[in-house]
Amino acid sequence: MQAIKLLSVNALLLSSYVLANEEVLTNKTKPLNTQAVKQVSPKMDANIFNTNNFSFKAGAEVFSKSGLNKNAIDKARQIYPTESYASVLAHLGIYYEYEGFKLGLGGVAGGLLQDSTRATFGVENSLGHDYIGFYAGYLGLGQASSANTRNVIVYDAYLQYANKYLDITLGRFEKASTWFGGYAQGVNLAFKLSEGQKLTLFGTDSMSIWGSGWLYDFSRLYIPTGVINAEYELKRDFYNFKLYAYYGIEDYVAPGASLDLLFGDSKISYLTKIVAALPIYDPTINRWGVGQFFGSTSGVTGTIFLRQDVVFNEKYSLGLGLYKNFGNANARFGTYGNPMDIDIWDSSVFINGPSLNAAVNKDVFNILLYSNFEIGKYLDIKLDGRYSNSPLATEYSLILGLDVFLTSHITYSLKANYFTNITNAGFDVLTGLQRSGAPKVLSDRSYVMNTIKFEY
Numbered sequence: 001m002q003a004i005k006l007l008s009v010n011a012l013l014l015s016s017y018v019l020a021n022e023e024v025l026t027n028k029t030k031p032l033n034t035q036a037v038k039q040v041s042p043k044m045d046a047n048i049f050n051t052n053n054f055s056f057k058a059g060a061e062v063f064s065k066s067g068l069n070k071n072a073i074d075k076a077r078q079i080y081p082t083e084s085y086a087s088v089l090a091h092l093g094i095y096y097e098y099e100g101f102k103l104g105l106g107g108v109a110g111g112l113l114q115d116s117t118r119a120t121f122g123v124e125n126s127l128g129h130d131y132i133g134f135y136a137g138y139l140g141l142g143q144a145s146s147a148n149t150r151n152v153i154v155y156d157a158y159l160q161y162a163n164k165y166l167d168i169t170l171g172r173f174e175k176a177s178t179w180f181g182g183y184a185q186g187v188n189l190a191f192k193l194s195e196g197q198k199l200t201l202f203g204t205d206s207m208s209i210w211g212s213g214w215l216y217d218f219s220r221l222y223i224p225t226g227v228i229n230a231e232y233e234l235k236r237d238f239y240n241f242k243l244y245a246y247y248g249i250e251d252y253v254a255p256g257a258s259l260d261l262l263f264g265d266s267k268i269s270y271l272t273k274i275v276a277a278l279p280i281y282d283p284t285i286n287r288w289g290v291g292q293f294f295g296s297t298s299g300v301t302g303t304i305f306l307r308q309d310v311v312f313n314e315k316y317s318l319g320l321g322l323y324k325n326f327g328n329a330n331a332r333f334g335t336y337g338n339p340m341d342i343d344i345w346d347s348s349v350f351i352n353g354p355s356l357n358a359a360v361n362k363d364v365f366n367i368l369l370y371s372n373f374e375i376g377k378y379l380d381i382k383l384d385g386r387y388s389n390s391p392l393a394t395e396y397s398l399i400l401g402l403d404v405f406l407t408s409h410i411t412y413s414l415k416a417n418y419f420t421n422i423t424n425a426g427f428d429v430l431t432g433l434q435r436s437g438a439p440k441v442l443s444d445r446s447y448v449m450n451t452i453k454f455e456y
Helices: 002-029 034-040 117-121 283-288
Strands: 054-067 085-098 101-115 132-134 152-162 166-177 180-194 197-210 215-219 227-235 239-248 252-264 268-277 302-312 316-326 365-375 379-389 393-405 410-423 441-444 447-455
Touching: 054 101, 101 132, 152 197, 152 215, 166 197, 302 365
Parallel strands: 132 215
Antiparallel strands: 054 085, 054 447, 085 101, 101 152, 152 166, 166 180, 180 197, 197 215, 197 227, 227 239, 239 252, 252 268, 268 302, 302 316, 316 365, 365 379, 379 393, 393 410, 410 441, 410 447
C-alpha cells in the first residue's frame, strides 16, 4: 500500500513537471501578443511617413479684365469709367493624411500686371488694390491703399479629422455653403446622423477670397463680428433639403431653408432649386456706416430664389431663375456667398461697392437666364443673362462664356459681358445713396475677361 502511495505521488510530480515544461515550450512557439508589446514598448508605425500619405496642389493664373467704358471722370454729370487691370497668381499646397487625420498647408502669392486707374489717380492713389492685395487691417476698419497691400496669403492651415460619425476641421480652410463662399478661419463640425442625414455647425471670425482676379487676405471687412451657421441636411436620390440659420454676431440672424429636386433620366432631367432666407437685422448694424449698404437697414427682411433647369443628354442645359429681395436683405447677408451662381462683383471699381452690381440691391427683382453646352471634351459654352430692377438702379447683362480645356492641366476662359447700368434719378452713382437733384444716368459697364489657369 505504501508503494502504491509513493508511485501515485511520483506520477503526480512527473505529470506536473511535464505540464510545466510543455507550457514553457508552447509559449516559445506562440505568436506574440502585439497589443501587449505595444503597450510595454511602443514603436512608431512605419507607414506614418509613407509618401502615399502626402499630396500636393499647385497652380497659376493669369487674369485680365478690359473695361469698354473709358470715359473721363465727370462728377457733375456722374460719369465714371469701367476699369481695366491684369493680375497673376501662383499657389502651392501640401496635404498629409493618416488614419482619418488630415493636415493642410497652402499659400498663394500674386500681384498686378496692369492697372488703368493709375493713369487717373497716379500709382499711390490707384484702385487696383481693391482687387489684388486689398487689406484694411484685420478688423477691416483701416484705410486700404496700394502702399499696404497683402500679396501673400496662407489660405490653408488646418487640421481635419473624419470618421463614420463626424468630420471636424479647425484652422483656415475653404468653405462653401448656400450663403457663404470663400476661405474661413474657424471651425466646421459635421455630425453624420444617418445615411444622407447630417448636422453641421460652422463658425468663422474672418474670411479670405482669391482667384479669378481677386486676392483678399483674411479680414472682417464683410463679417465684422464673425459668422456662425447651423445647418441640418437631408439628402436622398431625388432631393436635398436644408434647414439653416446664420448668425452675424450682433448684426443679424437669418433663418432659412433650401430644397433641390432632381427628376428624369440621362436623356432629359429637371433640376429645381428653391431657396428662402429671412435676415433680421439689429438696428445697431448701421454703426458700420450706411454707405456699405446703400442706405440704412434694420428689422425683418427677406430673400427668395427660384431656379428651374432642364438638362439634355447630361451635356446641354437651359435654366431660368427668379431672385427677389424684400427690403435690404443683402445688406450684410448674401454678398460673400449667394445661391444665384452669378458674379455680383463685376461693376466698376470707381463706384459703389466697389464693383458690386445691382443684383443684390434693396428690393431688387432679378430675372436670370442660364445655359451651358458641352462640345466634346475640350469646350464648354455658356450664354447667361440678367435683368435687375431696384429703386437704386436697373441693369441688363448678357454674358458669353467659353472654357477651353487645352490640356488636362491648362484651361483658357473667356467672359464677354454686354452690361448696362441705369442709375435712377435721385440716387448718387458714386455712393449708391439718395441725393436730391441727382439725374438719371446710363453707364456702360461692359467688359471682357480672359483667364489662363494651370492646375496640377
